[in-house]
Amino acid sequence: MSSNSSTAGSHPYSTDVEESTFLKRNRLIHWARLGLSVLITTAAIATVACEAVPLRHYKDTSKWSSDDLPLWPMNLDVRPTVAALACGCVITALNLVYVVAALLPSPHSRIKLLNSYSSLSAISGFIAALVGIIFIIYRPSSNYPSGFTENETLYSWTCKWKNGSSTQTIPIDFSRDCHDTRAGFALLCLTLGLEILMGIAAGVGSLSQRGVSRRREEQFQLEKLEIATKQAYRG
Known part of the structure; x- marks a missing residue:
């Protein structure tokens, strides 16, 4: 593109200055999105790690109920923990793909x-994070055995023991599970x-790209009109 195109008056097409501004802006947006994607990936992986440990502890110790040494109540609902884990995995996968695509070298423009x-x-x-948070808070279709008025979760049950009387003996790892499930929800x-x-x-980024694409098309149409006019004049 010739820089002389900027002297064509009030025609709203892209100039070299506009192209340079667009590329600088796009570079800034690119690094901002990449940084956010890395942060989101880190937070999602941390969510999975925080929720996986209490769930593993529950699975390892829930079998003790058959030996008359139950640690967990009959009305325990582990679905909030599973939901947080699933949402964290989905978000991690989505952002890892973006990070790889953004960093992968390519001879072609991949702005669009x-x-x-x-x-x-x-x-x-x-959507995944919102669904996970709503599910953790409201627990739809939740049911519990006869004799109970509500369900317990890994968070509510372990923290209930942790925040109980100082004379109580806290089951091993309950304090850790309480902190981990609380941190997992906060990270989500x-x-x-x-x-x-x-x-x-x-x-x-999308609006900026559409704007410069529109101005490029306007310039292209203007150049076609100028060529046609010159050809008609010579004819």
């Missing part, structure tokens, strides 16, 4: 592809906020 995938990843990750909430920021960054 990365804009599209970052938007898809942000929307999908936001953090992931939700980061996904919102990722969505904003993806939207800004």
